[in-house]
Amino acid sequence: QVQLVESGGGLVQAGGSLRLSCAVSGRTFSRVAMGWFRQAPGKEREFVATISWSGGNIYLSDSVKGRFTISRDNAKNTVYLQMNSLKPEDTAVYYCATDLRILAAPGVRDVGSWGQGTQVTVSS
Numbered sequence: 001q002v003q004l005v006e007s008g009g010g011l012v013q014a015g016g017s018l019r020l021s022c023a024v025s026g027r028t029f030s031r032v033a034m035g036w037f038r039q040a041p042g043k044e045r046e047f048v049a050t051i052s053w054s055g056g057n058i059y060l061s062d063s064v065k066g067r068f069t070i071s072r073d074n075a076k077n078t079v080y081l082q083m084n085s086l087k088p089e090d091t092a093v094y095y096c097a098t099d100l101r102i103l104a105a106p107g108v109r110d111v112g113s114w115g116q117g118t119q120v121t122v123s124s
Contacts, residue, residue: 007021035070059105093117
């Protein structure tokens with residue numbers, strides 16, 4: 001059974017940076033695509049970023065392009081989300097995801113496995 005454990009969330013001022021990590025077990029990590037989603041209060045969970053098993057294909061939502069990057073370390077079974085130039089509207093619970101049906105802007109129905117989420121709060 002796959003386990004996804006996120007870390008790195010917290011409170012940061014607007015313009016600041018955070019790096020989220022997601023440690024994965026129960027899968028051959030180097031063979032699976034990974035993704036990040038987020039859910040703000042009162043809103044639906046939305047796609048943020050995905051990365052292919054090799055790292056050669058990356059997709060980012062328009063709202064985070066130029067500010068966020070996704071990367072992976074297959075030796076550490078970990079995927080990262082580097083978030084720069086954070087805005088108050090980035091405030092959300094961020095979820096790690098795998099068992100993806102598609103890489104390009106997947107919806108929540110395209111995800112087979114979720115982490116428990118980590119809170120990111122950006123103050124103005």
